[in-house]
Structures are given as structure tokens and as C-alpha cells.
Amino acid sequence: MKFKCHCGYLFVNNTDFLRFKGHITADQDLEELHNSVENYHISEKEYINALCNMRCIYQCPRCGMIFIDNDDGGFSVFVPARYVDMNSISEKVKKSPEEHYGENCRLLQSAGGDMWRGWIYGEWYDEKRSWEDVPLRRISINLNSREYDEYSKKHYDSLEEMKADYIRLADELAQKNLIRSARFWVNGKAVTELFREYS
Ligand SMILES: [Zn+2]
Structure with missing residues (x-):
């Protein structure tokens, strides 16, 4: 899967361990997910259901914008608070390298x-x-x-x-x-x- 950020960065989602991708689970679904990991006797269908309740979240390594998968082919998009003016984002990132994973673009990297x-x-x-x-x-x-x-x-x-x-x-x-x-x-x-x- 590929999609473009507003700044022009192209997300290519074609491998594991992506530095710009995470998974979020609703608090209301957490127990189900927990049980599916702890309990090896659940059916494959239950396990898949629990995994499907997780949404993918992406953060642009270039401008820091957040994309949350809506599960309908679209995204909910969030602009980092420090960027107020969309035009200033594009001016700013035009001068930056393709990927830089600056301080504000590392939200989805490992806790390590x-x-x-x-x-x-x-x-x-x-x-x-x-x-x-x-x-x-x-x-x-x-x-x-x-x-x-x-x-x-x-x-x-x-x-x-x-x-x-x-x-x-x-x-x-x-x-x-x-x-x-x-x-x-x-x-x-x-x-x-x-x-x-x-x-
Ligand atoms: Zn971007």
C-alpha cells in the first residue's frame, strides 16, 4: 500500500518493522486483545477478530503529520500542534531531506x-x-x-x-x-x- 502525505512524502507500506507505523487499540477492545495473546486456546477467528480491532497509525517522517486508518480506505489526518499554517509546512519540508525522523516525527518508533x-x-x-x-x-x-x-x-x-x-x-x-x-x-x-x- 502507498499513500502520499500532504508534504509530498510517499509512504510505502510493504514490509515489517516500519519506523513510521504503529497500531492502536481502543481501551474498550483491550481485554479482548489481551485474552487473545494470553489464551492460546482461542480460535483462529477470535484471534483475527482481536487483531482486526487494531487500527494502523502512521506518522510522516518528514513533517510529523499523523494518519489514522479509518478501515474504509480513508484516513483521519491530524496536524501537529506546532504546525498551524499548512503552507508553512510545505515551505519548511521542501528544504528538508526526504526522510529525517526529526524529534517530532518519532512518535511511532520503538520504546527502545x-x-x-x-x-x-x-x-x-x-x-x-x-x-x-x-x-x-x-x-x-x-x-x-x-x-x-x-x-x-x-x-x-x-x-x-x-x-x-x-x-x-x-x-x-x-x-x-x-x-x-x-x-x-x-x-x-x-x-x-x-x-x-x-x-
Ligand atoms: Zn509529511
């Missing part, structure tokens, strides 16, 4: 903050695919800490260099206990000897 254990993915393609201008050759990083952003901005010309960066980064993050898994693909094929799982 920068110590949340994320993942890295390396993807290398020899040739560009039909919808791309250049072949995909990058390391995607899902961490709350901004310390490693430079890696995800890097476009590689050499597969060996990219692998070396990937391994160095995975080792460093593992040492700091900031990573749960690392994955590497070449031309869409998993390179399992470079996969790492951290408990």
Missing part, C-alpha cells in the same frame, strides 16, 4: 528508541530493471539510530566493495547489539552464506 534492534539488507543487481534509472545496488538500513545513514545513501559500483561494507556494518551493529538480522541478495537471489541472525 535508538537501541531498538533493526536489520540491514544488501541488494545488488548487475542490470537495471525496467522501472529503474540505474541498477539497484545499495544497503538498506532499518535502525532508529541515524548514525549509519551514510551507508544507505551510498550507491556501489563494485559488488566486492558492497559486500565488504555490508559485513563490516553487520559486525559492528552486532557488537553494539543493534541488529536482529542481515540479508544479502544478488540479482534477486539470496546469498545465504552472508545471512546473519542475531538472538
Whole structure:
């Protein structure tokens, strides 16, 4: 699922552990949800019903606007109080990077903050695919800490260099206990000897 924020940021909701997404449950539904987690004997239907009572909530990493899923294909949209004038938002964010997860845009990140254990993915393609201008050759990083952003901005010309960066980064993050898994693909094929799982 994709949708656009008023500031132009494109939300792409196509994977797990999204930094801009959360789930909210009405207080009136909390007991049902609690029971479904505690009680393994409930039926699959009851479990799904409890999960369905959760709504998705998104916060724009660029301007901080909040979107709550209405379950009818639309959203209830909330503007952060510090932004009063919509026009000033667009002026402000035009100058900011695509994603910055500034102080006011981190509401939906893990309670663990920068110590949340994320993942890295390396993807290398020899040739560009039909919808791309250049072949995909990058390391995607899902961490709350901004310390490693430079890696995800890097476009590689050499597969060996990219692998070396990937391994160095995975080792460093593992040492700091900031990573749960690392994955590497070449031309869409998993390179399992470079996969790492951290408990
Ligand atoms: Zn926005």
C-alpha cells in the first residue's frame, strides 16, 4: 500500500518493522486483545477478530503529520500542534531531506528508541530493471539510530566493495547489539552464506 502525505512524502507500506507505523487499540477492545495473546486456546477467528480491532497509525517522517486508518480506505489526518499554517509546512519540508525522523516525527518508533534492534539488507543487481534509472545496488538500513545513514545513501559500483561494507556494518551493529538480522541478495537471489541472525 502507498499513500502520499500532504508534504509530498510517499509512504510505502510493504514490509515489517516500519519506523513510521504503529497500531492502536481502543481501551474498550483491550481485554479482548489481551485474552487473545494470553489464551492460546482461542480460535483462529477470535484471534483475527482481536487483531482486526487494531487500527494502523502512521506518522510522516518528514513533517510529523499523523494518519489514522479509518478501515474504509480513508484516513483521519491530524496536524501537529506546532504546525498551524499548512503552507508553512510545505515551505519548511521542501528544504528538508526526504526522510529525517526529526524529534517530532518519532512518535511511532520503538520504546527502545535508538537501541531498538533493526536489520540491514544488501541488494545488488548487475542490470537495471525496467522501472529503474540505474541498477539497484545499495544497503538498506532499518535502525532508529541515524548514525549509519551514510551507508544507505551510498550507491556501489563494485559488488566486492558492497559486500565488504555490508559485513563490516553487520559486525559492528552486532557488537553494539543493534541488529536482529542481515540479508544479502544478488540479482534477486539470496546469498545465504552472508545471512546473519542475531538472538
Ligand atoms: Zn509529511
